Amino acid sequence: MVTKLFIRSHSLPFAISRANTFFRRPSFPKPYFLPLFSTISSTLALTLDRDLPYGPSLHKGRNPYQQEQILHGLSQSPVKILIGEEEEEENVIDKESFSRVFDIASIRVPAEDCFALENQLRGHLLNWPRVRNIARVPGDEMEDEFKSILLEKSNDGDSDEENLNSLNRRIYGKADGDGESLSPVLYRDMLSKTFNSRGFVKFRNLAKISRPKRKKKRNEREGLEGKNRAGKNDFAVVEVVEDRDEEEDMSGLLGDEFKGGRWRGSTRLLLLDERYANTGIEELPEAVQDQSVSRNVAFQRKDLAATFTFLSHHVLALIFGNLRYAKFMYATYWRVNYVVEVDLLNHAVLNGDIRQSRTSTSELVRCKLTLFYNYWQMNENDDLNFDISAMIVAVGSVVETGEGCVGVGGGGEGQILEALLPKGMIVPSAFETVGHIAHLNLRDEHLSYKKLIAQVVLDKNKPKIQTVVNKIDAIQNDYRTMQLEVLAGNHSLVTTVVENGVRFNVDLAAVYWNSRLATERQRLVNCFTRNDVVCDVFAGVGPIAISAAKKVKRVYANDLNPCAVEYLENNSVLNKVERKIEVFNMDGRRFINAIFASQKAESITHVVMNLPNDAAEYLDAFRGIFRRRSKEKECTLPVIHVYGFSKAQDPEFDFHERIKTALMEVAVEVEMHRVRLVAPGKWMICASFGLPEKVAFAKQF
Numbered sequence: 001m002v003t004k005l006f007i008r009s010h011s012l013p014f015a016i017s018r019a020n021t022f023f024r025r026p027s028f029p030k031p032y033f034l035p036l037f038s039t040i041s042s043t044l045a046l047t048l049d050r051d052l053p054y055g056p057s058l059h060k061g062r063n064p065y066q067q068e069q070i071l072h073g074l075s076q077s078p079v080k081i082l083i084g085e086e087e088e089e090e091n092v093i094d095k096e097s098f099s100r101v102f103d104i105a106s107i108r109v110p111a112e113d114c115f116a117l118e119n120q121l122r123g124h125l126l127n128w129p130r131v132r133n134i135a136r137v138p139g140d141e142m143e144d145e146f147k148s149i150l151l152e153k154s155n156d157g158d159s160d161e162e163n164l165n166s167l168n169r170r171i172y173g174k175a176d177g178d179g180e181s182l183s184p185v186l187y188r189d190m191l192s193k194t195f196n197s198r199g200f201v202k203f204r205n206l207a208k209i210s211r212p213k214r215k216k217k218r219n220e221r222e223g224l225e226g227k228n229r230a231g232k233n234d235f236a237v238v239e240v241v242e243d244r245d246e247e248e249d250m251s252g253l254l255g256d257e258f259k260g261g262r263w264r265g266s267t268r269l270l271l272l273d274e275r276y277a278n279t280g281i282e283e284l285p286e287a288v289q290d291q292s293v294s295r296n297v298a299f300q301r302k303d304l305a306a307t308f309t310f311l312s313h314h315v316l317a318l319i320f321g322n323l324r325y326a327k328f329m330y331a332t333y334w335r336v337n338y339v340v341e342v343d344l345l346n347h348a349v350l351n352g353d354i355r356q357s358r359t360s361t362s363e364l365v366r367c368k369l370t371l372f373y374n375y376w377q378m379n380e381n382d383d384l385n386f387d388i389s390a391m392i393v394a395v396g397s398v399v400e401t402g403e404g405c406v407g408v409g410g411g412g413e414g415q416i417l418e419a420l421l422p423k424g425m426i427v428p429s430a431f432e433t434v435g436h437i438a439h440l441n442l443r444d445e446h447l448s449y450k451k452l453i454a455q456v457v458l459d460k461n462k463p464k465i466q467t468v469v470n471k472i473d474a475i476q477n478d479y480r481t482m483q484l485e486v487l488a489g490n491h492s493l494v495t496t497v498v499e500n501g502v503r504f505n506v507d508l509a510a511v512y513w514n515s516r517l518a519t520e521r522q523r524l525v526n527c528f529t530r531n532d533v534v535c536d537v538f539a540g541v542g543p544i545a546i547s548a549a550k551k552v553k554r555v556y557a558n559d560l561n562p563c564a565v566e567y568l569e570n571n572s573v574l575n576k577v578e579r580k581i582e583v584f585n586m587d588g589r590r591f592i593n594a595i596f597a598s599q600k601a602e603s604i605t606h607v608v609m610n611l612p613n614d615a616a617e618y619l620d621a622f623r624g625i626f627r628r629r630s631k632e633k634e635c636t637l638p639v640i641h642v643y644g645f646s647k648a649q650d651p652e653f654d655f656h657e658r659i660k661t662a663l664m665e666v667a668v669e670v671e672m673h674r675v676r677l678v679a680p681g682k683w684m685i686c687a688s689f690g691l692p693e694k695v696a697f698a699k700q701f
């Protein structure tokens, strides 16, 4: 999961040194030690309850919207829940009530060092689920052109002097040690050749810089979305808490894009463990302190040349009224200045060089981490999913485990459903997925909250889940279709499921489908070989029949439901097996009689009977299927796979008895396989046996 962290503002509240005043960036911090987070109002301080669980939690942090409401006397209720049939889906949950702000500390480091430092600080970082320990500082991003300058320098292993020379060469085509300096005439000539009205011709890096930012519009758009706070991935935001007064606002001169330390360069925030949120630097562990020490910058003499040139161009342009060029030169001055500065600083940090003449760019800053509704999961603790399904078996509530089953609840701090539902109410623990549809099985006590629960399921499982339904009634009809009520999302119950690599279109309102049987169906198909001919008596939309058709010689598939048969035919075309499948639409008993009365019977090797409620009762149809054939003529006795439920103490024995009764035969060798628990104490079983000769050639029915 990618956590998107945006920095909305930035500052250097904890830097403790001042650079050379001439080169110092306007927003550079004060040149003396500040108490950590001294600029923050004490009212914002987070008081952590030590009893609360470690990590993010809805019970911790503060809700900014709730505070606003209290300030304006609007509402005292932290969570506004709207429940009711008439409510629009979007209004069911007051998402803003789930925003939580956490005060944390972080170390601001040069972007290129962040991974190395992250390793060094392991154990001291925030390590919250889904929140990356490294937060981006978009406003500080440095352009690739400048990165490449820095890279070239560092790759060469050059001295700072050489780096500056290289920089000068880029700007002037000449540097110290390159022979005599250019005469003013030659210099002007060089400028006229390398610069035209569109920017520098030869100095492409600067020419690119002078172009308006394409990103600008996108950033503006993102800014708007940010305000709405409803962006899909907008689940966490890190902001550096700053004191605006301390920053000189250069926007008047340089335009809005240069505001607020725009040219500071690429930095990242390493978010520190929550226990360091309100500690002073002296209290931080040594490993962290090492990275947050700032030192003096001694500016290099060589910087003067570049700076002088840029600023003199800037002044001249102002005098001659070329504002655009003036702006550009000023901006370039900061960039170049920064490049030099940052390079020196990085050098110091990376090499552990803490000479007084250099500075570390690492600094301790105070941040605000806001987690939005989108951050919180229904179940905060992944391990709990497993525990809960096990627990459900134990306590005897409805068990729905297996394929297509997704855990959604079951306790744990910060869980949305737990926060929304009344205290003590069991949080719905699982749902089944069928394509884009999430299928709930709500208890009676949940029904008043059904829309709320469905909305959370939808929000937390988008985009995979587009529709949330609840089963209204137990399956009772012949076609085994479910009575479903759409609770959230779009109302389409036609979906596509991919099971074991096979695609199926299904209409949940009109046909039977159960994703939880995927493994069982696969197990069954694995029994077949390429020489087999399979007969599926209760085929539905074809999950067994079509998967089998991909493997075996031929399949005869039947279902009573005309709609299921239509989907079965379409699905066989969809999976390009239509030539191998013959589809029938009749009652199972009639189908068995008809198919075994035909020539086809001779080749059938397997019969699948998946109608668990009463498939066993159809077994009598096999009595005497070969009565008109002579035993000498070779007839294949098929293997029958019949499904059934049993609540008995010994389900295998119980099911075996029913099979023998239906076949009217005592000597039946059966292989049993427990498929799954469908309810406490109720097993779904598959019995496989070769059809006894006595049954197939029986004269009486």
Ligand SMILES: C[S@@+](CC[C@H](N)C(=O)[O-])C[C@H]1O[C@@H](n2cnc3c(N)ncnc32)[C@H](O)[C@@H]1O
Binding pocket: 478, 479, 480, 512, 513, 514, 517, 537, 538, 539, 540, 541, 542, 543, 544, 558, 559, 560, 561, 564, 586, 587, 588, 589, 610, 611, 612
């Ligand atoms: C439990 S579903 C199994 C479908 C499919 N085998 C599957 O795994 O999805 C049972 C199917 O049997 C069909 N059915 C119910 N009664 C039937 C009958 N008397 N004759 C034939 N099909 C029947 C239903 O329409 C339903 O599609």
